[in-house]
Amino acid sequence: MAKAKYTTHLGMVDILPDESPKWRALEQIIHEEAARYNFEEIRTPIMEQTELIKRGIGQLTDIVTKEIFAFTKGDSNYVLRPELTAPVVRSYVQHHLAQRGGSQKLYYIGPMFRAERPQKGRQRQFHQFGVEVIGSGDPVADVECIAFMMSIYKRVGIKNFNLKLNSVGDPESREQYKNVLKDYLRPNLNQLSELSQKRFETNPMRILDSKEKEDQEFIKNAPVIGDHLNEDSAAHFKKVCDLLSSLEIGYTIDPLLVRGMDYYTRTAFELTSPDLGSQDALAGGGRYDLLVEEIGGQPTPAVGFAAGMERLFIACEELDISLAEPKTVDVFIATLGDTARDWAVKTLPVLRDRGVSATMDYLGRSLKAQMKDANRENARYALIVGDNELEAGKFTLRNMHESDEEQLDLEQIIQKVAHLSND
Ligand code: HAM
Numbered sequence: 402m403a404k405a406k407y408t409t410h411l412g413m414v415d416i417l418p419d420e421s422p423k424w425r426a427l428e429q430i431i432h433e434e435a436a437r438y439n440f441e442e443i444r445t446p447i448m449e450q451t452e453l454i455k456r457g458i459g460q461l462t463d464i465v466t467k468e469i470f471a472f473t474k475g476d477s478n479y480v481l482r483p484e485l486t487a488p489v490v491r492s493y494v495q496h497h498l499a500q501r502g503g504s505q506k507l508y509y510i511g512p513m514f515r516a517e518r519p520q521k522g523r524q525r526q527f528h529q530f531g532v533e534v535i536g537s538g539d540p541v542a543d544v545e546c547i548a549f550m551m552s553i554y555k556r557v558g559i560k561n562f563n564l565k566l567n568s569v570g571d572p573e574s575r576e577q578y579k580n581v582l583k584d585y586l587r588p589n590l591n592q593l594s595e596l597s598q599k600r601f602e603t604n605p606m607r608i609l610d611s612k613e614k615e616d617q618e619f620i621k622n623a624p625v626i627g628d629h630l631n632e633d634s635a636a637h638f639k640k641v642c643d644l645l646s647s648l649e650i651g652y653t654i655d656p657l658l659v660r661g662m663d664y665y666t667r668t669a670f671e672l673t674s675p676d677l678g679s680q681d682a683l684a685g686g687g688r689y690d691l692l693v694e695e696i697g698g699q700p701t702p703a704v705g706f707a708a709g710m711e712r713l714f715i716a717c718e719e720l721d722i723s724l725a726e727p728k729t730v731d732v733f734i735a736t737l738g739d740t741a742r743d744w745a746v747k748t749l750p751v752l753r754d755r756g757v758s759a760t761m762d763y764l765g766r767s768l769k770a771q772m773k774d775a776n777r778e779n780a781r782y783a784l785i786v787g788d789n790e791l792e793a794g795k796f797t798l799r800n801m802h803e804s805d806e807e808q809l810d811l812e813q814i815i816q817k818v819a820h821l822s823n824d
Pocket of ligand 1: 483485515522523527661682683684686687688689706707709710
């Protein structure tokens with residue numbers, strides 16, 4: 402086969418016709434589950450102002466310093482959205498969604514863009530579904546987000562995972578903890594990895610997230626934030642833990658869980674799967690009580706999560722879970738001769754209007770080739786039409802799965818096939 406002249410960009414993937422049914426099946430599950438939880442869908446543009454993303458996610462985060470696709474056109478700076486929390490908050494502030502009353506329970510599905518080094522489970526264009534609950538500081542909101550997240554995996558059939566939970570505290574707790582952590586690390590600073598030495602000044606808590614070998618010994622014995630939460634943050638975290646237990650949602654507290662965006666306050670969580678490779682995070686999220694104000698709104702607490710859809714599919718593959726039924730069409734009209742072809746063109750809409758999916762050959766091929774096509778299309782029935790059938794007003798309806806045939810008029814065919822397709 403000749404090599405294609407043009408291909409997708411590195412880390413950007415076509416979703417081909419054989420793949421799209423499972424995407425639609427997952428999207429359907431998400432929409433249905435969101436309706437049960439009373440979440441409303443929000444769709445925002447693919448591109449945002451670069452400043453929003455920098456401000457929202459944090460100037461010194463890996464996402465902003467290394468991974469955003471950003472460009473300038475005219476007087477505007479554009480960025481392909483690397484995530485949706487900051488854009489959804491932008492939309493909430495821009496459109497005064499607070500005025501709708503109550504907390505806004507929003508969900509989304511869509512593509513995100515990060516210029517990361519591609520590998521299994523890591524793409525440059527990938528898809529997330531997620532929720533943002535804006536306007537509630539109650540631990541119930543944290544737990545509802547987690548419960549929604551779990552309900553999707555449950556419906557898909559993925560049961561083997563690890564919910565890791567931590568509190569990154571409020572700014573007061575974090576300031577105090579950062580000092581304790583820095584005091585602990587300072588005497589050994591020059592033994593830490595280069596990256597961690599940099600982070601010591603910019604964001605010492607991210608050192609806990611380091612995968613560098615030389616850092617591990619120090620990370621293992623580091624003081625944990627759980628011991629340095631102020632009363633409010635500790636009470637919030639305890640309530641989240643208690644509510645999760647009451648819902649029998651299992652979790653482990655991971656004091657090293659810090660997450661990659663600067664906006665998090667208090668609750669942080671990640672769902673990992675042993676069925677994924679090194680990119681084992683299925684989903685992640687947490688509370689971000691200061692972001693709405695940071696982006697220009699009123700002080701408003703909020704919490705949410707996002708889940709990688711490609712990673713969910715990788716887990717499905719490992720577990721042999723198929724989300725979509727094999728493709729099929731109710732009727733394939735196979736024709737012999739021009740008059741039959743004209744009849745088929747007119748009959749297709751009649752069938753479709755009655756709720757029957759139907760197709761025919763577009764290539765003027767032999768009857769034998771058409772029957773092969775009907776098989777390839779996984780047609781339930783082939784409707785075979787030639788001059789004799791047209792004259793008699795009776796057509797051959799072949800059940801492709803059972804290989805038996807009947808002679809029926811069109812109305813009888815519709816009755817038979819429509820009944821089946823509405824089952
Ligand atoms: P995140 O942890 O950066 O969080 O991304 C959430 C999920 O998106 C990850 O757990 C992973 O499954 C998937 N993901 C991230 N990057 C890639 C990639 N390059 N390729 C494939 N999948 C990827 C957020 O995005 C936050 N906005 C979550 C949140 C919502 N926090 C509060 N509300």
